[in-house]
Amino acid sequence: MSLTLEQVKRIAHLARIETSDAEALSTQGHLNGIFQLIEQMQAVDTAGIEPMAHAQDLAQRLRDDAVSEADRRAAYQAVAPETEAGLYLVPKVIE
Amino acid sequence: MNQWEVVIGIETHAQLATVSKIFSGASTAFGAEPNTQACAVDLALPGVLPVLNRKAVDCAIRFGLAIGADVAPKSVFARKNYFYPDLPKGYQISQMDLPVVVGGSLTLQVGSGDKAYEKVVRLTRAHLEEDAGKSLHEDFHGKSGIDLNRAGTPLLEIVSEPDMRSSDEAVAYAKVLHGLVRWIGICDGNMQEGSFRCDANVSVRPKGQVEFGTRREIKNLNSFRFLKEAIDFEVQWQINEIEEGRKIQQATVLFDPDSGETRMMRSKEDAHDYRYFPDPDLLPLVIGAEWVARVKGELPELPGQKRERFMTGLGLSAYDAGTLTASQEIAAYFEATVAVAGANNAKPCANWVMVDLAARLNKEGKEIAEAPVSAPQLGGLIQRIADNTISNNIAKKVFEALWNGEGATADEVIDKQGLKQITDSGAIEALVDEVLAANAANVAEFKAGKEKAFNALVGQVMKAAKGKANPQQVNDLLKQKLAG
Numbered sequence: 001m002s003l004t005l006e007q008v009k010r011i012a013h014l015a016r017i018e019t020s021d022a023e024a025l026s027t028q029g030h031l032n033g034i035f036q037l038i039e040q041m042q043a044v045d046t047a048g049i050e051p052m053a054h055a056q057d058l059a060q061r062l063r064d065d066a067v068s069e070a071d072r073r074a075a076y077q078a079v080a081p082e083t084e085a086g087l088y089l090v091p092k093v094i095e
Numbered sequence: 096m097n098q099w100e101v102v103i104g105i106e107t108h109a110q111l112a113t114v115s116k117i118f119s120g121a122s123t124a125f126g127a128e129p130n131t132q133a134c135a136v137d138l139a140l141p142g143v144l145p146v147l148n149r150k151a152v153d154c155a156i157r158f159g160l161a162i163g164a165d166v167a168p169k170s171v172f173a174r175k176n177y178f179y180p181d182l183p184k185g186y187q188i189s190q191m192d193l194p195v196v197v198g199g200s201l202t203l204q205v206g207s208g209d210k211a212y213e214k215v216v217r218l219t220r221a222h223l224e225e226d227a228g229k230s231l232h233e234d235f236h237g238k239s240g241i242d243l244n245r246a247g248t249p250l251l252e253i254v255s256e257p258d259m260r261s262s263d264e265a266v267a268y269a270k271v272l273h274g275l276v277r278w279i280g281i282c283d284g285n286m287q288e289g290s291f292r293c294d295a296n297v298s299v300r301p302k303g304q305v306e307f308g309t310r311r312e313i314k315n316l317n318s319f320r321f322l323k324e325a326i327d328f329e330v331q332w333q334i335n336e337i338e339e340g341r342k343i344q345q346a347t348v349l350f351d352p353d354s355g356e357t358r359m360m361r362s363k364e365d366a367h368d369y370r371y372f373p374d375p376d377l378l379p380l381v382i383g384a385e386w387v388a389r390v391k392g393e394l395p396e397l398p399g400q401k402r403e404r405f406m407t408g409l410g411l412s413a414y415d416a417g418t419l420t421a422s423q424e425i426a427a428y429f430e431a432t433v434a435v436a437g438a439n440n441a442k443p444c445a446n447w448v449m450v451d452l453a454a455r456l457n458k459e460g461k462e463i464a465e466a467p468v469s470a471p472q473l474g475g476l477i478q479r480i481a482d483n484t485i486s487n488n489i490a491k492k493v494f495e496a497l498w499n500g501e502g503a504t505a506d507e508v509i510d511k512q513g514l515k516q517i518t519d520s521g522a523i524e525a526l527v528d529e530v531l532a533a534n535a536a537n538v539a540e541f542k543a544g545k546e547k548a549f550n551a552l553v554g555q556v557m558k559a560a561k562g563k564a565n566p567q568q569v570n571d572l573l574k575q576k577l578a579g
Binding site: 016 | 115120121122128134135138140147150152179180230231237241243368370373375380381
């Protein structure tokens, strides 16, 4: 499998990464190199092996349902570009 | 007309009843000052890691067991990637390929009276995920304000199969689901606060066609009324489009309660490439058989089971049994009433709870838990109707007195206010004779064939008895005398 230039541009758009044609072209080369590696790996016979969702074969640890975080709004908002009335302000978004 | 079939599937987001968030220790309490309950994990500051809340998993297991679904021994969290300012990480942690709950079904009663029918709606899945924050678009000098208190709140997204065929079925489904999540204590069901919100996937197809039509998804319906209105509008809109020769485009729409219309929010083509992949920050969620068994042991009797028992054990109709199992509170009140009045009085108990008590509560905007008349008091009252101490009419007076705190028990009120029914046939006969003598005109009318005159005479006797004469005895005696 390999990606077309068109697909590379679409992925960049979905990730909100601005790419020039030259960058898209070189990225296409890098990505397709990775796909070749994957193709090599796919030659390994994995019949009967359960797919893993994580590289480590462990189960998720859980925490008890208790509030452990105090309000630190002032500290967090001190590093925010703009705030008002306790809200973070961002460029206007309307669907 | 009528050649179109409506197909509806519903996705519901139920906010789980935890005190802390699904992946952080920040509070989930409603109504706090903006961003005072958004911690480093919720804000997606660098270097933070999510740690899963055990109670949220517990809620998912409870739900799975309550709908007869499979609880997955192993489920996986995935990242759903999209960009929006109220989603600081740039992805929502959700579940995709391996959700925690698979399958199950809900049984609904649709309609009432002669047209009532039962319907089984299959569920596809239910999965755990986190909620996003809230965007406020009022004018902040041309900017939007972001409150991340809600970010990371645990949700159970419950997905039905496209099994519903009308807005009435959709509403019945939403109501049963709403009742169930409250019943098993996993969600407070508060729709105004957004704890329970529905998305409806709606399509139409010519009757008899096997393939589904193209669907549009109506987002974020937070009341049963809006759910019905939005679907009804959407169905009519889609039918008009098709009949005028246009094709339906798959899209997400919003319902505007003011205009009663749905309008397009975004076309699905570009926006819905979420590029899901397993979240490397979270290991698979493993739920052992002993955990499931423990939760099963903690489950209360479910509404469906209780309903069945009310029908077979107490002889109630499907409608009554359904109404009385709409919530744990109503069911508990009814059962406590029957415990006093006796199982053979289950039907009058049902009527009193569903009609008289409900109307009185409604009038004062009270919940059943706040009813001034307790279940044992009502049970005692119903006993006195059953043993003919008082008539139904007088019982309403006693109920009112109990409501106003004019006595601790029905017996006390009956005694104090002298409401005991007159059943001594000699005493009633005397009253009947008096009335017949004083109302010769009515008697003559009745004998001339006017049925109404009989009722007038009954009324006169009851009036003379101050409402306390046993109505059946009055009827019988009057008939006897008039025939004689």
